[in-house]
Amino acid sequence: MAKISGIFVASLAGEAMRHKNDVKIIPGVGIEGDRYALGLGAYSKILPAKSRDISLITRDGIDVANQVLKRLGLDYFFDFETRRNIVIEGLSAPDLNSLVGKEFYLGKHKLRGTELCAPCERPSKLTKKKSFLEAFEDRGGIRAQILEAGHIQIGDPLKEDLSA
Numbered sequence: 001m002a003k004i005s006g007i008f009v010a011s012l013a014g015e016a017m018r019h020k021n022d023v024k025i026i027p028g029v030g031i032e033g034d035r036y037a038l039g040l041g042a043y044s045k046i047l048p049a050k051s052r053d054i055s056l057i058t059r060d061g062i063d064v065a066n067q068v069l070k071r072l073g074l075d076y077f078f079d080f081e082t083r084r085n086i087v088i089e090g091l092s093a094p095d096l097n098s099l100v101g102k103e104f105y106l107g108k109h110k111l112r113g114t115e116l117c118a119p120c121e122r123p124s125k126l127t128k129k130k131s132f133l134e135a136f137e138d139r140g141g142i143r144a145q146i147l148e149a150g151h152i153q154i155g156d157p158l159k160e161d162l163s164a
Contacts, residue, residue: 002158006087009034017080022153057084057141061093065135093139107156110147117141
């Protein structure tokens with residue numbers, strides 16, 4: 001079963017992501033207290049504006065990327081260093097990517113996948129570790145729009161159909 005295994009927020013651009021056990025999610029805003037909800041994220045002012053309510057990545061995607069980095073003799077990335085809000089275990093990176101353009105649920109709250117969260121150099125610059133861009137290609141996760149307010153927590157399932 002796909003479920004939340006990590007939740008991370010940062011209140012300022014470039015600040016280290018902090019682990020949370022649960023967070024409040026707000027439609028059209030994001031995760032309460034997170035840099036993008038506060039309009040302080042590194043990409044908050046980029047035009048055209050994009051929905052940056054919440055970002056998700058898979059445990060599988062992180063593990064595969066770290067295997068690539070290990071083969072290259074490079075430092076691996078911890079979950080919080082990916083700069084993504086939610087880590088999902090029990091789902092492959094391609095399966096998460098397939099949620100772009102679809103509605104799904106985190107716990108009991110509806111979200112819509114809006115776009116792939118393509119890897120960039122920001123995690124490498126902030127951690128001073130090499131090759132995030134290459135190692136996380138096709139595994140960088142997705143961005144999603146929050147459609148229903150509420151709280152999510154570690155262990156909440158990710159499902160396409162709430163009745164399943």
